[in-house]
Amino acid sequence: MSQVSDRSPASEEISQAALAAVQKHAENPSAFLALNAGNQLFIGDGGELVAYREAGRFFVQFGGVFGPRDRQAVVLREFRQHARARRRRIVGIQLQRADAELYAAEGFTLNQVGSSYAVHIPRFTLRGSRFMKLRNKISRARRGGLRVAEVAFAEHRDGVRAIDAAWLRGKGRHVKEIEFLIGETGGPVQQYRRLFLGTLEDRPVAYVSYAPAYGSRPGWLHDLSRRLPDAPPGVMEAINASALEAFSRERAEWLHFGFTPFTGLEASHELTPSSALTGKFLRLLAEKGGAVYPAASQLAYKQKWGPQLVLPEYLAFEGGASPGAVWRLLRVTKSV
Incomplete structure (x- = not known):
């Protein structure tokens, strides 16, 4: 049976399962952030991990499903049931391309939100x-x-x-x-x-x-x-x-x-279905959003090391994108 942890002392076993899921299955280079103390943890029947935070009517999920590829769709559907039972919608952040394709196949609306560098x-x-x-x-x-x-x-x-x-x-x-x-x-x-x-x-x-x-x-x-x-x-x-x-x-x-929001945005990176309005809003933040997130200074620091790898990362919206979902995402990260 799937389990949820609020990081209480009784959840130590769940925390160890979360660590094992990241170590065994995470392709996302930022996956270790899923283990941050403020996160809630949803553990699938096979030990798969979904990390998220609650923000108003949304569960803001970090980095996709950390588990075997052939189990990810199943666990995502279980997590959606968990969210639906609590009258919450899911917003995914920092999804890698393979994650984004899975979420698109499951009916989410996708937009590139930034890039990671290595x-x-x-x-x-x-x-x-x-x-x-x-x-x-x-x-x-x-x-x-x-x-x-x-x-x-x-x-x-x-x-x-x-x-x-x-x-x-x-x-x-x-x-x-x-x-x-x-x-x-x-x-x-x-x-x-x-x-x-x-x-x-x-x-x-x-x-x-x-x-x-x-x-x-x-x-x-x-x-x-x-x-x-x-x-x-x-x-x-x-x-x-x-x-x-x-x-x-x-x-x-x-x-x-790691990930820098609002950088490396390219039309060629977008998936179907995507939100034209959200894409326009994210490009506006890329141009004028320095007060929201210090993307320009972060990017300058990363580029000075000559990264050989630049990967797009994505937002995923359950039930279609909305300005409210983007706002909640900014709020849960304390960007505004």
Whole structure:
């Protein structure tokens, strides 16, 4: 029988089933975010996972069904029954192309919402004129005394939390921390993440948290990254360069930079059925939506590493797209 978890202490068995589903079946490089503490978990009879959050009349689902390909349609139908029994409609976010095709076949309306970016580590190099500015930025930070080390979160919790608080204050008093589409630090699955911390004179000034990525392009997801507002230029680049060096020594395959909304939108990526109105709205956000989501700055950071892989990602609407569903999606991520 399918199970639902609200992350209560009694749901530990369900949480372990969710972790196993991601490790065994997830093709989405951001799949580890499905295990965030704020998510609700729907577990199919065969251990398949659907992660979601409730937002008004909607269940906002993250990343498709994590399970064997021949079970995904069945579990999606079960999840739709679960939602219908609670008078909720489903909005899917961050679906990969194969997920989107499945949802389209099940009657959902699809629109491309953005793209994800990745570097193939065995082919990666900072040599050449293309990366001159990036190399200079990294060298400047290191010459300025920045030290980067992989550390245990439990031993540096206070420093990380201090960076988080200062980072959020630096964004302005009315800015809320974006959730659901990014990872977290701490919690029951922290042991699977890796934390690279940058310090100046032993003072923590920035960090990047990396989550594991599974599937046919395994490796690491460049996930949560924060810096003090007064940290010097180049600290984030230097931290990521150090992590890339470590991943390369370990012969990791891919460094995924994850999903950026409202980027890489192409008419050729759209599926049938799609919503012309939603597509127009998303393109408007791509052009003028900097106040909603910092897509331009995120994209610039990802592109400076020369990603070899760019993949479209999709929204899926049960029963047709609507401005209300898009609004609820923005609200559940705290983008507005």
